[in-house]
Amino acid sequence: MVAPHAVYVKNRNWVDYSPSVAVSWAMKYICKVKKDCSDRLHSTSWLTATSYSIKVIYQNLCDQIPKVNWHYFVWNRYTLPKNRVTIWLALHDRLKTKERLHRYGVTMDETCALCGHDTETSAHLFFKCHFSKECCSMVLAWLGFISSRNNLFTLLKWIHRYCKNSFTMKVVYAAVASTVYQIRKARNLAIWEQFVPSIACTVKTIQVTVKHRVMSIIVRNKGY
Structure with missing residues (x-):
């Protein structure tokens, strides 16, 4: 079921970060995580990519974190x-x-x-x-x-x-x-x-x- 006020695109990814208050807490959390990922990647292109890889996204997110020297x-x-x-x-x-x-x-x-x-x-x-x-x-x-x-x-x-x-x-x-x-x-x-x-x-x-x-x-x- 498509949540109100959320945009659903062809590759079946949510691109709206502000779902209706009526949706479940799980959907709200998913939207929050997607916003956090987009903020850290400084891009939303990963949401509409033709292919998706958890490994690639994870590696890209890790690259945003500065290396510690200890x-x-x-x-x-x-x-x-x-x-x-x-x-x-x-x-x-x-x-x-x-x-x-x-x-x-x-x-x-x-x-x-x-x-x-x-x-x-x-x-x-x-x-x-x-x-x-x-x-x-x-x-x-x-x-x-x-x-x-x-x-x-x-x-x-x-x-x-x-x-x-x-x-x-x-x-x-x-x-x-x-x-x-x-x-x-x-x-x-x-x-x-x-x-x-x-x-x-x-x-x-x-x-x-x-x-x-x-x-x-x-x-x-x-x-x-």
């Missing part, structure tokens, strides 16, 4: 999924740090739970805090790297430039992501259980996690 740091198969989420939030400065919670009026204490000195921000946790800086340095040394960079994004960019081998780069990314996750976990333990794990214990957990993840993928790829 995607290869996060979406790495050698990194555990939960670690990917944590480092993704850290890179976006969306982790619920004490400084962030203080701004929302949730807590009055902004002091880092790991070092007890500075304000707990994402920048402080990764990696200006003494605890996190030592963890990161020891993990990098374990992989044969030395870096004094105390900013997460700067460190990841340095790894991208310095590592020439793709496999090594992905393993180091996985190790940094695991470090971010374990530091976040240690911070939560310090707040909720008043217990701060040792740096050595934290680094050992990171090493075991990374080794197990990398070996499991290698074995899977070889079909053992």
Whole structure:
């Protein structure tokens, strides 16, 4: 059934974005999506094209979105999924740090739970805090790297430039992501259980996690 006030053309595509208020919510949503697509494509020619391909429209829409410069740091198969989420939030400065919670009026204490000195921000946790800086340095040394960079994004960019081998780069990314996750976990333990794990214990957990993840993928790829 043709909806009132909507134009129906030969190729059976709706081209009107303002259907009658009497049409169903599904039809209203379809019209809204079509308007959004036309706005992003800066054209309505796709509505009246003689052939239609979902793949082509999807690719055209993706081309409209600017490329982010951190995607290869996060979406790495050698990194555990939960670690990917944590480092993704850290890179976006969306982790619920004490400084962030203080701004929302949730807590009055902004002091880092790991070092007890500075304000707990994402920048402080990764990696200006003494605890996190030592963890990161020891993990990098374990992989044969030395870096004094105390900013997460700067460190990841340095790894991208310095590592020439793709496999090594992905393993180091996985190790940094695991470090971010374990530091976040240690911070939560310090707040909720008043217990701060040792740096050595934290680094050992990171090493075991990374080794197990990398070996499991290698074995899977070889079909053992």
